[in-house]
Amino acid sequence: MTLSGLVELVGSDPTIARAVADARLGRPRALDLTAPEALRPALVAALSAGTGRTSLLITSTYREAEAATSSLQSLLGDEAVAYYPAWETLPHERLSPRSDTVGRRLEVLRRLAGNDELPAPRVVVAPVRSVLQPQVRGLGELLPVSLRTGESHDLSDVARALVNAAYLRVDLVERRGEFAVRGGILDVFPPTEEHPVRVDFFGDEVDEIRTFAVADQRSFGDPLGEVVASPCRELLITDSVKARAAELADRTSGIEGNLSEMLDKIAQGHAVDGMEALSPALVDGLELLIDVLPADTVVLVSDPDRVRARSRELVTTSQEFLQASWAAAASGGKAPIDLAAGAYRELADVRSRAFDRGQLWWSLSPWAAAPDPVATPIDDWDEPIELSVGEADLAGVESRTIEAREGEVFRGDAEAGLAAVRARVNAGDRVLLVADSPGLATRMGEVLTEGGVPARGSLDLSTPPEPGVATVVVAELRHGFTLPGVELAVFTAADLAGQREVDKSARRMPARRKNTIDPLELTAGDPVVHETHGVGRYVEMVQRTVQGATREYLVLEYAPSKRGQPGDRLFVPMDQLHLITRYIGGENPTLDKMGGSDWSKRKSRARKAVREIAAELIKLYAARQASKGHAFGPDTVWQRELEDAFSYVETPDQLAAITEVKADMEQLVPMDRLICGDVGYGKTEIAVRAAFKAVMDGKQVAVLVPTTLLVQQHHATFADRYAGFPVTVAALSRFSTDAERKKVIAGLADGSVDVVVGTHGLFANSVQFKDLGLVVVDEEQRFGVEHKEALKKLRLNVDVLSMSATPIPRTLEMAITGIREMSVIATPPEERHPVLTFAGPWDEAQVRAAIRRELAREGQVFYIHNRVNSIEKTAKRIAEAVPEARVAVAHGQMNEHALEQVMVDFWERRADVLVCTTIVEAGLDISSANTLLIERADLLGLSQLHQLRGRVGRSRERGYAYFLYPPEKPLTETAHDRLATMAAHTDLGAGMAIAMKDLEIRGAGNLLGGEQSGHIAEVGFDLYIRLVGEAVADFRGEPAEPEPEMKIELPVEAHLPVDYVESERLRLEMYKRLALVNDEAGITEVRDELVDRYGPLPESAEALLAVARFRLLARSKGITEIIMAGTAVRFSPADLPDSKQLRLNRLYPGSQIRKAAGHVLIPRPMTRPIAGQPIVDLPLLEWASTVLNDIF
Secondary structure: OOOHHHHHHHHOOHHHHHHHHHHHHOOOOEEEEEOOHHHHHHHHHHHHHHHOOOEEEEEOOHHHHHHHHHHHHHHHOHHHEEEOOOOOOOOOOOOOOOHHHHHHHHHHHHHHHOOOOOOOOOEEEEEHHHHHOOEEOOHHHOOOEEEEOOOEOOHHHHHHHHHHOOOEEOOOOOOOOEEEEEOOEEEEOOOOOOOOEEEEEEOOEEEEEEEEOOOOOOEEEEEEOEEEEOOOOOOOOOHHHHHHHHHHHHHHOOOOOOOHHHHHHHHOOOOOOOHHHHHHHHOOOEEOHHHHOOOOOEEEEEOHHHHHHHHHHHHHHHHHHHHHHHHHHHHOOOOOOOOHHHOOOOHHHHHHHHHHOOOEEEEEEOOOOOOOOOOOOOOOOOOOOOHHHOOHHHHOOEEEEOOOEEOOOOOOOHHHHHHHHHHHHHOOOEEEEEEOOHHHHHHHHHHHHHOOOOEEEOOOOOOOOOOOOEEEEEOOOOOOEEEHHHOEEEEEHHHHHOOOOOOHHHOOOOOOOOOOOOOOOOOOOOEEEEOOOEEEEEEEEEEEEEOOEEEEEEEEEEEOOOOOOOOEEEEEEHHHHHHEEEOOOOOOOOOOEOOOHHHHHHHHHHHHHHHHHHHHHHHHHHHHHHOOOOOOOOOOHHHHHHHHOOOOOOOHHHHHHHHHHHHHHOOOOOOEEEEEEOOOOOHHHHHHHHHHHHHHOOOEEEEEOOOHHHHHHHHHHHHHHOOOOOOOEEEEOOOOOHHHHHHHHHHHHHOOOOEEEEOHHHHOOOOOOOOEEEEEEOOHHHOOHHHHHHHHHHOOOOEEEEEEOOOOHHHHHHHHOOOOEEEEEOOOOOOOOOOEEEEEEOOHHHHHHHHHHHHHOOOEEEEEOOOHHHHHHHHHHHHHHOOOOOEEEEOOOOOHHHHHHHHHHHHOOOOOEEEEOHHHHOOOOOOOEEEEEEOOHHHOOHHHHHHHHOOOOOOOOOOEEEEEEOOOOOOOHHHHHHHHHHHHOOOOOOHHHHHHHHHHHHOOOOOOOOOOOOHHHHHOHHHHHHHHHHHHHHHHOOOOOOOOOOEEEOOOOOOOOOOOOOOHHHHHHHHHHHHHOOOHHHHHHHHHHHHHHHOOOOHHHHHHHHHHHHHHHHHHOOOOEEEEEOOEEEEEOOOOOHHHHHHHHHHOOOOEEEOOOOEEEEEOOEOOOOOOOEOOHHHHHHHHHHHHHHHO
16 A cells, blocks of 8 residues: 555655755755654655655664554555664664564565565665664675475575574573474564564475464464565674684683683683674674765655764664773673774764765755755764865755645644545645544545535545545555645644554564463473372473383472482372372472371361352352342443553463453443453453443443552543543542532532543442442452451442452462453564563662663663662662653652652653662553563562562563662572562563462462461362362252273373483373363364474374373273283173173183172283284274273
8 A cells, every 4th residue: 555646745845855856966965854743645656756766764773663663564564664674772782682583684685685576765764873873794695594385495504594694592482582493393583573483394395384373383374475584683694704703702811800700601602691792803804884885875864963862862872882891791800802893883973974975965854944045055963074075065955945844733623623524625736634543544435425525535546636626545644734834734644633642563463372282391300289199399391211102291390208318209100190289388398298187187187278268159159149149231432442542462372361351341240340351461451451341331430450650551541541431430439529529529420431440449438439330459369358348348249350460379269260251362562572580789880871771762661669768779879870860759658749750750761761669560561661670679568579570661662670779788588589480470471470479489288268377288289279179069959980000001002202202391291281181172272283284294193192092981881990910901890780791701712700809800812823922002002992882
């Protein structure tokens, strides 16, 4: 889709047309075009289309660059515009840039060098940061590894090529830049792709290429024709790089704080995180972005003053980091290698380099450099310009003003907007209305037609819009403008609705995380629970050959049965894996004795306690099922409109949760659903939609949040999402004045307020609702029992939706046992990265560098200081250390309005560093704050640390969390454990893992019921949950038979061969899946998965599935033991009626029936009657299956 008609029309404006003609001739070298910001995308597009030259648009920040890219792509087409991102790390940081950033950069460089299928882009958009940063020379020549269906490649050569392109070889591909080889299957996750790709080889030929999901590792979608795996690093380890690294390692080995460890690894050919910082010392030369662009490029600088200020900040931060980084990165000492060549260049140097190459350097300013054309224009760039160049126009910068105005913003005043459009159309202007989604475009068209304005919709605007008609198109333009020179007026949806701009970059669709793969990570020494033998310790996984058949076993160690002897060992066959769970409970449990009475006593004690609890829970549940609530109606048209206007792509888990919530609301039984999702996973949007649904049915909604600050934020979110719909949203908190309070309470009583957001003040007796239909509880873990009791009074027949990131154990428990409905949002919005977590002693240089680094990428910082009496002093110290930062202070003892003001300032980015107490812990959502420093992290609890860390890294930026503690004080054991847990669980969605760990550190009591006696510690969390589940099912009258232990020991070669599934943890995972299967469909699914992930099944794997089928058959016949007994096979328990006994003797002569022992012995068949061998493997299984079907 392109809007070439609009570009052509803008290009015909007299001033713009003159600029285009000049650019074609390549003069003047420097020119300043003054035009309002809204016109810029169209202006750049007109210059690019009119001159036929490549254009480079430089913006001050990456947000502007992304917005400009999407606007230009909707004007010129996707292929014509490329975005060249900057590294999100500084040049000297000991961190590598993300592989997807590198992949996108290399793709643009390849296109510019002509080494890509796509042609070179006509416009390159780059933030100033990527223009100033030197890069390794010749990156455009790095060719990607590309595989096409039908081509022949040697798989080991492909693997080598991927390693050379800095891909990491793993056993399970989960992140960008990883690959795995299994037999004839290659899994690879190229940095530029949204999903990883599975390449199936048939011999050396590429047979099929498909995408697969990270979560369940299953392929989906249609086969692809080819896959292009672009390199993941900008510094590749070639022979010359290895040689230089080895030489540098020798040269610097004697110096204190050297980098020899890093250099040694590089010399051995291993990629090291942060090695890009050493590029200047390891490669031949560096170049700038403008060196790879054609010599006739027109460089356009958007907002020159801001670009200049930004570049100056970047250069200072980069210098400071160069000095502090080696020390701050915990490698101590001075940097013994000169890496200054890699630092950001001065903007003036870049500009003179552009002039040397003959490129034009034009600026696009929002205001003119001088009111009238000046006789001798001045050049206001950093360097005085030498006139010896011989061109008079270099004496200064000529300024030309384009007659244009920014469009008016109507902020949701539909009448005024309509009137303005009507006036323009009647005046005979060419009127263009731009919407950013097709749904909105249709709605605009309807509104115009109803208002009597002639309108037509257009998909492609290849000719200029006609005068006297409003043309509606879909494009990404933020603001409108008028261009009197060509009688053009552009209105955008954002101007008419007055909505804040949304970060469109977040619109990426994540993969559905269904039956997520979680390899049973067992390391030697882990405590595990075996359902019949109790708590043991995992030793190893072994293969044993018994009676000529090879099987794999897990070895568990138990307490010795005789004193002074080594521990007893239990070999658990893989088909009994479902009896084993990891032990979660106290720190180090004591091991049980095998066959001891101790374990069964503990288990029955726990079961008894659990039964009592289950009875209480069932009462609750039954009462809820019996009460009548309100059954809400189906979705309205407005509901769909509200949902279309959501500016992100919903994650599939979010969609599933929304569907579940709506289904609950539409039933007569009141809803009680808990939504568990990690910090920043989009829980609020679910509440927004549920509340809207309730209001559409004429009910009122109460949104309950723990802090005043959240009231403010949620109120803003709800009001913003409901803009344009007749819904009244009010807030009730400490920040409300008495008059406001009275008004809101009156509104709730007479029904004029639809949605109220408030803290627990909503429970006050003075607050009465006219018709309450839904209560939303956010951050549920922050409310105590008495609040919940008060809520219960409110809500015997009201729908309740609770949301929480780190649920308190009790909530978790109720949900897991099925008393409350629970939706888990486990999909992080794509493009989110784990927060980098540092724990260490407080150090001023590091704090300063951390704050500066955040400011350099346009971000904000939270600094947590949890003592109100000394917080001002701390803020002053930070302001002195980083003078350019705007520091604000917030704590709970401030006057409400002052606190509100500080928070709003920080939210609207009028402050850079917020020094505050843990008041920010609850649900503050500020996506531009991505560095968190906690001064006394040793004094905070786990869920507090997790909630605080969840405040950063909420956008696509990498978040940094520093947990600091006083260097002079020793850490307590618990504090050490907590910090270690936080450092270990940095992945997204670690909330659940941390909630579980919290259970461990605090020692879990009985989570339900008042008595906190430690039944969980006795039997382990997983088994405890299972017992509760069984007890609940029992009370509900659902029979839950405990599964009998199956013993099938026949000489059948049934296992996953090591050359088929190499990694032990992945084999374990597949065995566990098979052990849990309880029907034929489950076996087929496991089979499909094995074929999909590992290729065609070898014989022993086929036998493994056959054994699983046989196990199901035996279980259905009530047989629990089928084992070899000499030359016969023993089946038990067997209690055969006379008719079956006769049949047995007739079909299988020589069989023996042992009535007392309750089993049958049937002679094992031979290959032939005389001198034959006993049959083994699959034929034996088939024979045994026939026996089961014939006799039992």
